[in-house]
Amino acid sequence: MTTLPPPSTKKLGLVIDLDTCVGCHACVVACKGWNDQGYGAPLADVDPYGSEPWGTFLNRVHSYEVTPDDGGAAQTVHFPKSCLHCEDAPCVTVCPTGASYKRAEDGIVLVNEDHCIGCGLCAWACPYGAREMDPTAKVMKKCTLCVDRIYNENLPEEDRQPACVRTCPAGARHFGDLGDPESDVSRLVADRGGMDLMPEQGTRPVNQYLPPRLKDQGGGCAPMVPMGDAKPTGFLAWLDKALDAMPGGPS
Amino acid sequence: MTSPSPDLDLSPTIGDEVRKTTCYMCACRCGINVHLKEGVVKYIEGNRDHPVNQGVLCAKGSAGIKQHTAPSRLRAPMRRVGPRGSNQFVEITWEEALQTAVDWLAPIRREDPKKLAFFTGRDQSQSFTSFWAQNFGTPNYAAHGGFCSVNMAAAGIYTMGGAFWEFGQPDWDRTKMFVLFGVAEDHDSNPIKIGIGKLKARGARVVGVNPIRSGYNAVADDWIGITPGTDGLLILALIHELLKAGRVDFDYLARWTNAPLLLDADGLFLRDDDGKTLVRDKATGDLVPFDQAGVTPDLGAQVTLDGHLHTTAFQAMVERYLDPQYAPEAVADRCGVSADQIKRLAADLAHVAFDQAIEIKQSWTDFRGETHTTMVGRPVSMHAMRGISAHANGFQTARALHILQILLGTVEVPGGFRFKPPYPKPVEAHPAPHCKSEPDCTLNGPHLGFPRGPEDLALDENGNPARIDKAFSWENPMSVHGLMHMVISNAHAGDPYKIDTLFFYMANMAWNSSMNTSAVIEMLTDVDKDTGDYVIPKIIYSDSYSSEMVAYADLILPDTTYLERHDCISLLDRPICEAEAAADAIRWPVVEPDRDVRGFQSTLVDLGTRLSLPGFTNPDGSAKYRDYGDYMVKHERRPGIGPLMGFRGNGDAVGRGAPNPDQLDRYIENGGFFVHHVPQEAQFYKPWNQAYQNWAVDLGLYDNPQPYLFNIYSEHMRRFQRAAEGHGDHQPPDHLRDRLKTVLDPLPFWYEPDGSSDPTEYPIHALTQRPMAMYHSWGSQNAWLRQIHGDNPLYIPQQVWDEHGFQDGDWAEVTSPHGTITVPVALQAALNGQTVWTWNAIGKRKGTWGLDTGAPEATKGFLLNHLIHELLPPKGDGLRWANSDPITGQAAWFDLRVKIEKVAAPLGHASQPQFPTLARS
């Protein structure tokens, strides 16, 4: 329903590790493949072999560049983005039909496609661009957090996780209960300084992003000290010295 | 009023059946679960049990369903009706197609088999296709490795009996510092990502050495934005630093490498009467064979024999690299990396290797019979690919890199770099090349191999190249993968001889796999004025899709998609092993084709039978194999050893065993693959580990133990170098002598990869990278993938961007000594300041791949290939040198240098040059 349910204790969501994401788009296509055959209408592809192919994707990977303020080398950050299942989801409250709703039991934000009139207002309300109107089905599409996988009794236990998480080769995507401070995902967020996107928008996203670790710091070693007179000639003297210096005096 | 949460079906079923096979959206070969509903493919996901991908799939793999239904799929065999390149074909029956092929090929085999050139591209059945070619009797066979990454494979095997590529892997679970040189994606797509993910989860350190910071290099903790072509300098400077500080693994060098071997006056190793190389035993001072029990080889041995002072290979190496020309300060500018950064990196490497060494409590026994109670590990690992190898100095650079690994003692140890079976395997366990071709006869042995010296070259009686690609000739003596990229131009030139039929399989040679694409197209369509015939008389091609190459063939043998045929991912070929296990796999028809197409390998089996090739026919002339599936089961390479290792004999035998008619069913039941684990005590130190050697013999990887030493100093290369110096019966032509003397240095050195394009006129390096979500040319026919990469900009570094006043949406004219292209540009700050780049193979020719002519791939998308020539510009010496590594013939894609100019957007925002539309067949 359109009014937000009271905050659930269970807050299912994703944790995305920007220090690990290599930008491979595997999650993008796995999501497409699963949702093309799963929840609701298939995901459209318009002009698939033509001059302007475009379609609905529930997860897209952007690429950004960050230039450190201290003049260090620029960094590239690959940045996957899907619905963040916000706690104060403006996409839900704006919906006139109740098609857009947040589940009371686990906080997943969904669209009931049978009730959706395709007005697009929820997509306008989402600051993250996480909703796309399907050009063929004419209903609003968004990440379902793979609600048809995570509880799916026809799937083996270990597969009851979102398609994008299951497929991410680098393990940059984590799924779990962010409402439970003891969960693996909550711990990751705590350890690695997980962050909200656009906190100023007041949406209180459930999904969290782990920032890239500090880069270009080197391994911390100072340059090695040369052994006395390491010269191209005088090999034996060099060898003796080197072997003396080795702990445990090897052969 | 509010509407309640609807009732959701939280447990929908996907399909009604799951069939497990092997992905082939790229050559990584992951296991997939194909979900079918009423016989139609509905969903594809990764197979969790599979050793390669452990359940994950990349973007391409998940998009397989769209490949399988792409409108570009060929429908039936075709015969050309219009002129070559017009793309005018008629569909014909298989009977007509096969009969045509036989009519063309049978006379060739009868008269002069070398008139057939059979070259294969991205296939994974080289042990089978080479077997066919060997049976046909032509010396002219190879796969695509020569234009791919042969430098990596050759340098690895000549140096340490195994290579990066997908033949080895870092010890992902234990390594603490991982250094990645010149890799955007690599063949081991998913395993590398899984591995990097493991490192990241542990907080281990990743260092990326790459002019471009994206993908793997984007997540690297430290980025070294090196200037292209200079890694050799960087690596040798690291070696210089390590040696200067005495921080190398002396014990490892003494025991496991040829560092302590004594050199004779010719620069060859001293040998005893049995031909065994000699070391001085530190304990006794005696000269003894390297593998003698109980010996402690002396790295510093200096022995005077017959008045000549013999010193070790190690001494030669140390003396070379301590030279100040290798000091960080001396190389920093050329590398675009500060001396300080190089020194710190060297220090970090030594620190992790030696001060953070690890140990596994596992005893093992080496080939000299000594038992070690633990396995010591140096947790530094490295990996490299085409950023190193696709330069004309790539072989020596790759060798330098392996020597760096070896000096740190990080190969085949815990935390280091590990081989995957069937590697390690020294040069001596590989065949030498064979090229003796006679009418109506099989070839005298396998085409490709590892020459040990000049006597193994593929030359005819007159010393001329015996092969159409001139592989294993003095022009590139160690071209162990052949030179597919030279086939069309040599065949066109009739140099070294004319051929009759060109037979290509799975290689888009009329487009993205060729340098100098437009000239290649001309060669393919060129007509001999005297005869009115095409200069290359006949072309047969097998593809599954409407690629650019299809338009240039006379006869098309359409292949199926990967879900519709048998394939064999075999230990005899490029298997899918892990360091911890041997593994192989199959593909099988999980759905039947809905078109009149056939698996190409089955077509080859059929052709082999019709041509009565001995390997394909019984003495009574009947067919030995029904089809490829049948071959996979019944073929025996050596008695008891066939394409697949699992479920042999009565179903329990592994590796060695009689053919088992139920083998394929057993594979299918097992998920399409088979895994055989390496025992615990055999997991590391494999080249020297008795337990591993015995395990490998049991499995049939070779027939007796093959322990060997790593080659810091390459005696193989020294043999070639000596010939160039004028020694021996096998002599190179004079014009190549100087070059061979220089480049075949048995110790790695660095040379400028492309001395021909003027660095002031063409100051900028131009590179390509593989997009992780695309496979060469064939991703573009995929409705999902092409939305991700539908066109490609040229990425330009900040400095160049500012210099030329570029803005978003601008276009640039990019010129090399060979040509000009006009392309859209984009800014990338995290890029080496002298480098521009674009995604590989996005640009398409209009009318191909089942796409509309207005497709962005064909209008905006572009190739760099138009700027790259297979020959270097004339240097004024009257010769045209190849744009390749002089040692291996590796195509030097990444030596390209260009100049850039800002220009107005071309008409219709179409990148230039544009080629005529290929009319739809």
Next chain:
Amino acid sequence: MHPAPSVILFTTLSGLGFGMLFWLGLGFPSVTGWVAFIFFAIAYLLSVGGLIASTTHLGHPERAWRAFSQWRSSWLSREGCAAVAALLLMALHGAGLVFIGTHWGLAGALGALLSLATVFTTSMIYTQLKSVPRWNQPSTPVLFLSLSLGGGALLTGQIPAAALLLAVAGTTQLWHWHTGDSALASSGTTAETATGLGTIGKVRHMAPPHTGPNYLLKEMVHVVARKHAQKLRVIGFTTMIALPLLLLILFPASHGLAAIAILTHLTGVLTTRWLFFAEAEHVVGIYYGAR
């Protein structure tokens, strides 16, 4: 935002229509019979026409009835409810005027209030969106209301009121543009907050997720050239406010010129409404590097 004709027409026409209904409900002008019929017909054509136009941008107009259900949280739903209530009540009121010549004061006043409420709810659909900072400011409802009332006054011949309200609308429009132009910047949403990477340094969009277009880009990332927008603002302001105001002040009694004033006003509202959408930057543009 993509300036879709359907929403431009909807907000413009129904704004004018409900503005008219507001004045008619209060009995300005006090008309009955045929004259009332014509006034009401125009008001209904505009308001209902606008509403119908709005349904053409729905993917599933056949389910539009569901949109009345969520009035507790959704301004769009409230708008639907208010519009229907206003139209029903005003129909009753109109019927009284047209057929029996009675002015049911309470129904009219309530209808006027509901008409006003409808316009207010319409404006709140946009105002509520934090994701579109240019709209998310107090001047948005004031602008919609003053334009609706001013246009309604113009159409119902309430000249002094029209002049006053147009002046208010003009001022509000300038205010809306003024604050709107810095709204994105002052919203606090930047590439740095959008990606969370601001702690490292300056963030720049490097490559889009897909080379092809998508719904978000088509719908929400519309870039108007500044030069172009400036010109349209001048045209819009002149035709929407300045010209009608001039005509009203100079020729307060001329019916012919009033008609022209109405037409230029309508043109002006359409123009500024186009700009209202076209100039509105959705923060999602930041993710795509759109400036």
